[in-house]
Every structure is written in C-alpha cells, then in structure tokens.
Amino acid sequence: MTRDIECSLIKRKVADAILKSVTVLPDDIRQGLADARRAESKPLSQELLDMLISNYKIAEEHHIPLCQDTGALCVYAEIGQDVHIIGGDVNQAISDAVSESYVNGFLRKSICSPLSRANTKDNSPAFIDWELVPGDRLRLLVVPKGGGCENMSCGTVLKVSDGIDGVRKYILQSVRTAASAPCPPYVLGVGIGGNLESCARLSKKALYDDIRSDSSDPLLSDMEKELKDTINATGIGTAGSGGDITCMRVRIRTFFTHITSLPVFVSFGCNSLRKAEVVI
Ligand code: SF4
CATH class of the missing domain: 3.30.1330 (60s Ribosomal Protein L30; Chain: A;)
Known part of the structure; x- marks a missing residue:
C-alpha cells in the first residue's frame, strides 16, 4: 500500500525548515557550546564562547541568521519505499523552496557556477541526497552548510x-x-x-x-x-x-x-x- 505525498506540501515544509535552520541553533549544538564553555580554562576562549552563546540567543530572538554565510542548502532525504510523490518534480519543488526562502528571507546567496563563478542569485539549486528506506514516511534533514x-x-x-x-x-x-x-x-x-x-x-x-x-x-x-x-x-x-x-x-x-x-x-x-x- 503506497502513501501519496504532494510536492506542494514538501515545498512548504522545506521552506519553513530553511528559515528555522538559519536562525535557531539545534539543541544538541547549544549543549555542545555550553559544555565547551564549562570545560574551557583560557580567558580569551571563554570570552569568545560567551559571544557565540549570546549570538545564537540574539539570532533566535530577532529572527536573524546565526552567521552571514547562510550556506549551500543541502537536503538529506530518506524516502520510504511505500511513498508515492505526486503533483510535480520533487527535486524542483525543493529547489523552489530554497529559491523563495533565500530571496524572500534576504539570506545570502552563495551558489555559483564552479568555473565561471556566476551566481545563481537565489541560492538554488539545492544539494539533495536521496536514500531509499523501508516504510511510508519521508524524512528530510535540511542543512544550510557553511563554506x-x-x-x-x-x-x-x-x-x-x-x-x-x-x-x-x-x-x-x-x-x-x-x-x-x-x-x-x-x-x-x-x-x-x-x-x-x-x-x-x-x-x-x-x-x-x-x-x-x-x-x-x-x-x-x-x-x-x-x-x-x-x-x-x-x-x-x-x-x-x-x-x-x-x-x-x-x-x-x-x-x-x-x-x-x-x-x-x-x-x-x-x-x-x-x-x-x-x-x-
Ligand atoms: S564555517 Fe561558515 S557558516 Fe560556519 S561559522 Fe564559519 S563562517 Fe559561519
């Protein structure tokens, strides 16, 4: 029995995840920074860690990017073998989500041709990695990866x-x-x-x-x-x-x-x- 998933839903969810990911540091990384601060003995490094911790709090509170490099947008996709995607081209839907989020969210556009270096001007295309897994769910890990x-x-x-x-x-x-x-x-x-x-x-x-x-x-x-x-x-x-x-x-x-x-x-x-x- 297959389960239908609409491209438009995927696009909307990816767009929401992009805006969240560039402004809200994940809980495990917050924990990692807090642990680093506790373990650090050098004053300059302590001060820098305090700044990193303040930075993620300010980014979340004011909905601004954690870093000026808002990354190449990578998606690690695990698609259940019982999923049937309908309503269009899923790779295009994900890239459209990238384009709209980066343009409308005023995020830095970092994607260019490898040789001419011409910028695509909307951070598309997404870098998508597909893995087929058992089940009827689609799991997408949305990652803006800094250069x-x-x-x-x-x-x-x-x-x-x-x-x-x-x-x-x-x-x-x-x-x-x-x-x-x-x-x-x-x-x-x-x-x-x-x-x-x-x-x-x-x-x-x-x-x-x-x-x-x-x-x-x-x-x-x-x-x-x-x-x-x-x-x-x-x-x-x-x-x-x-x-x-x-x-x-x-x-x-x-x-x-x-x-x-x-x-x-x-x-x-x-x-x-x-x-x-x-x-x-
Ligand atoms: S590697 Fe890039 S994205 Fe990451 S903190 Fe440094 S400048 Fe920012």
Missing part, C-alpha cells in the same frame, strides 16, 4: 596495512591542516569504509547525528572520545584562540568495505552547525 567548514572536508583511501592507527593519523593530520578555518569549536563527522563516494556520505551523515547520543558500538564510542581528546590537545581552540576546546564532538559512521580498501573521510561542522528535520 568555511565544508572547504576543509577531505578524504582518502588508505592502505589496509595502515590499519586503525593510519585512520587516526589521517584524521589528526586533517584537523591540523584545517586549523581554525572550520570555525571551531566544531563537530567532526568521520566515515570509515564503504567506497569513495559512500564514505564521503558516511562522514556527512555522522556530522548530523545528535552529539548528545552515543554510538551503540563501544569500539566506535571509545574512538570518538579518544579522538575528541586528542583534537582538543592540539590547542587550536575557539576561533583559533589557543583554548582547550577545538572539537565539541566526534561522530563516526562505518560500513563494510572491500578487502583491499580502507576509505576514510572527514567532515567538519562549524560552531554554527545548523539542521532542521521534516518528517511527512
């Missing part, structure tokens, strides 16, 4: 003999190379396994896992904690201020891989990590 943290994302396919130590080394090397560019304190999403493209998706999806929850796999949970401590020991700190807290949380997702491969991808989510969920 500063996105630009530091990276990945590689290690040799199997590099092992788990090679994975750790690659992640730490990526953190050192990124330095303060991803606007710390950040969340680090790590993908391990799969193939080249699926590993990149794993790291992105890990980035948006609730940072207050723990991995059910104790190996991953321990690795996440250990990596977070090692990253914080680099002393990069909030906005590169040399403080104790560079990373609010590491989240890791894994998938099976080929016996000759060990892919690893790293995605950074800045202190303004924005996301809003729509479930229809």
Whole structure:
C-alpha cells in the first residue's frame, strides 16, 4: 500500500525548515557550546564562547541568521519505499523552496557556477541526497552548510596495512591542516569504509547525528572520545584562540568495505552547525 505525498506540501515544509535552520541553533549544538564553555580554562576562549552563546540567543530572538554565510542548502532525504510523490518534480519543488526562502528571507546567496563563478542569485539549486528506506514516511534533514567548514572536508583511501592507527593519523593530520578555518569549536563527522563516494556520505551523515547520543558500538564510542581528546590537545581552540576546546564532538559512521580498501573521510561542522528535520 503506497502513501501519496504532494510536492506542494514538501515545498512548504522545506521552506519553513530553511528559515528555522538559519536562525535557531539545534539543541544538541547549544549543549555542545555550553559544555565547551564549562570545560574551557583560557580567558580569551571563554570570552569568545560567551559571544557565540549570546549570538545564537540574539539570532533566535530577532529572527536573524546565526552567521552571514547562510550556506549551500543541502537536503538529506530518506524516502520510504511505500511513498508515492505526486503533483510535480520533487527535486524542483525543493529547489523552489530554497529559491523563495533565500530571496524572500534576504539570506545570502552563495551558489555559483564552479568555473565561471556566476551566481545563481537565489541560492538554488539545492544539494539533495536521496536514500531509499523501508516504510511510508519521508524524512528530510535540511542543512544550510557553511563554506568555511565544508572547504576543509577531505578524504582518502588508505592502505589496509595502515590499519586503525593510519585512520587516526589521517584524521589528526586533517584537523591540523584545517586549523581554525572550520570555525571551531566544531563537530567532526568521520566515515570509515564503504567506497569513495559512500564514505564521503558516511562522514556527512555522522556530522548530523545528535552529539548528545552515543554510538551503540563501544569500539566506535571509545574512538570518538579518544579522538575528541586528542583534537582538543592540539590547542587550536575557539576561533583559533589557543583554548582547550577545538572539537565539541566526534561522530563516526562505518560500513563494510572491500578487502583491499580502507576509505576514510572527514567532515567538519562549524560552531554554527545548523539542521532542521521534516518528517511527512
Ligand atoms: S564555517 Fe560556519 S561559522 Fe564559519 S563562517 Fe561558515 S557558516 Fe559561519
């Protein structure tokens, strides 16, 4: 039995989620900033964290963007195999929601052609990732992704003999190379396994896992904690201020891989990590 969902409903829900996501910091990231403030010992970094906390309160109260970079609008869509979308082209409906929200909401338009650099002037098209799942629901994670943290994302396919130590080394090397560019304190999403493209998706999806929850796999949970401590020991700190807290949380997702491969991808989510969920 299929369930019909109208394109017009999807468009309206995505538009509402965009406006919410650019002005209201998610609860788990608020918690991450509060925890960072409590753990921070350096006065300059404490002051900067206080400013970040004031910033999200002001943004929410006055309905203004959390950051001037209102991002590339990404949608991570999980569509139930029993859903039937009616009333038009769903990708176009989502991009139309982006266009209307960014133009009418006076949000910065950041999307351009990769070579000519000509701006599309309405922040469209949306970057949409579709995943087919069981069930009859449509879940859309709406994410305005800032360029500063996105630009530091990276990945590689290690040799199997590099092992788990090679994975750790690659992640730490990526953190050192990124330095303060991803606007710390950040969340680090790590993908391990799969193939080249699926590993990149794993790291992105890990980035948006609730940072207050723990991995059910104790190996991953321990690795996440250990990596977070090692990253914080680099002393990069909030906005590169040399403080104790560079990373609010590491989240890791894994998938099976080929016996000759060990892919690893790293995605950074800045202190303004924005996301809003729509479930229809
Ligand atoms: S990386 Fe994030 S906090 Fe930094 S400028 Fe971009 S959107 Fe803003």
